[in-house]
Amino acid sequence: MKGVLLVNLGSPESPAPKDVKPYLDEFLMDKYVIDVPYLLRVLLVRGIILRKRPEESAHAYAKIWWEEGSPLVVLSERMQKKVQTLVNVPVELAMRYGSMTIEKGLQQLHDKGVTEVLLFPLYPQYAMASTLTILVKAEEIRKKKFPHITFTDVPAFYNKPDYIKNLADSIQKHLVGFEYDHLLFSYHGIPERHIRKTDVTKSHCKIDGSCCSAPSPAHDFCYRHQCYETTRQVVKLLGLPEDKYSLTFQSRLAGDKWLEPYTDIEIDKMPAKGIKNLAVVTPAFVSDCLETLEEIAMRAKEDFEKNGGENFLAIPCLNDDQKWCQTVSNWINEWAE
Known part of the structure; x- marks a missing residue:
């Protein structure tokens, strides 16, 4: 059985510094984001950046936070729900960082009987700190937890x-x-x-x-x-x-x-x-x-x-624009046939 995992960046649980700090730690300690040796990364992130950045970032998040939660998460969920209505295979949503983990998304697909997953990083352009880190993390989890599942990766769609x-x-x-x-x-x-x-x-x-x-x-x-x-x-x-x-x-x-x-x-x-x-x-x-x-x-x-x-x-991003959701569903349907 086939299924789809849409993956976006992620978000803190709330705009409070206590939630922003662990989110930033996970994000900035990613070797594909700050690509320096581990000990230097620890010094930079935990010794310098995380001393001030959580308060500053929390203030910024508070300015944009919606009643429903993080705009990124809310908009991604709206998109996922629209896409799901346009395809005949299960579509789940995960985030590279934060509580909506890739492992949880794969588990949800696994529980529905999915063995072939279309792994869909929601980034038009390829980069180490976005596309690559998703693909690497997902493969690590697949090998460890879901060895029976196979992946097909959606390549950068910048020119489609x-x-x-x-x-x-x-x-x-x-x-x-x-x-x-x-x-x-x-x-x-x-x-x-x-x-x-x-x-x-x-x-x-x-x-x-x-x-x-x-x-x-x-x-x-x-x-x-x-x-x-x-x-x-x-x-x-x-x-x-x-x-x-x-x-x-x-x-x-x-x-x-x-x-x-x-x-x-x-x-x-x-x-x-x-x-x-x-x-x-x-x-x-x-x-x-x-x-x-x-x-x-x-x-x-x-x-x-x-x-x-x-x-x-x-100008707003594509978000859950109906035409964009239709495009994503078309790509999924082409793969699922």
């Missing part, structure tokens, strides 16, 4: 035509009535070394301005290339001129060189360049979360207006 169409349609829908000067594609940032580590050729990814447009097998696992390709295809579908959009990366940590240009720095400069009406879309996420609702829709908006911007629009 139906996903691109869903994203372009969503952007267009939310731009109706908003006279924007510029559309910013803001993707979650990652350290540059992650790009080099996932380069299967070990030589192509130089991050020099040309490697992402030169054909290479490295592109199958290159987050930077995939962000640029998603943008290129959406822009083409929307018919946007080159001076009407740009691409940036958000949410960096101090100390390392991360992918540039940086979202916050670029947004701060825009009003002085004559961009008074800005729309921002965040295509690295399919569900709205802390990085979209607080970092972009609140903090970036505030900074934009402080620097002379007039109107700011944060």
Whole structure:
């Protein structure tokens, strides 16, 4: 019997520091997120970061928390429920971090008699700190707890035509009535070394301005290339001129060189360049979360207006959009046939 496990990032149990701290510890101690030797990771995370970050993050979470719970979890659950109505195989939802574990999701499928699982990371672009850590963790659990289950992994869908169409349609829908000067594609940032580590050729990814447009097998696992390709295809579908959009990366940590240009720095400069009406879309996420609702829709908006911007629009993620849910169900049905 076949079944599906949708996997998203995760969330603390509540916006209280006592719940945010263990969540951050699990997240930041992941060797695919902070990819340094274990003892150094312990020193950085538990000796430095977790001394202040839980209070700061708890404050941010409190600003976006819904009555039903974490927006990321609530929206992912809504999506899962809609998808389930459109397919004939069981669909469960899990999170890489937090209490909605991958093990629990696999157990739920196992209890329904599932032996073939479509493992579906809810990330359009491939990255070590998102897709890879899900695949590795799920395989560890499968070998240990569910050796009779087999996996089929859903690859990054950054360039699948139906996903691109869903994203372009969503952007267009939310731009109706908003006279924007510029559309910013803001993707979650990652350290540059992650790009080099996932380069299967070990030589192509130089991050020099040309490697992402030169054909290479490295592109199958290159987050930077995939962000640029998603943008290129959406822009083409929307018919946007080159001076009407740009691409940036958000949410960096101090100390390392991360992918540039940086979202916050670029947004701060825009009003002085004559961009008074800005729309921002965040295509690295399919569900709205802390990085979209607080970092972009609140903090970036505030900074934009402080620097002379007039109107700011944060375009929602695909979330449980019916067309997007239909696309996901189509992919599942194709696999399940």
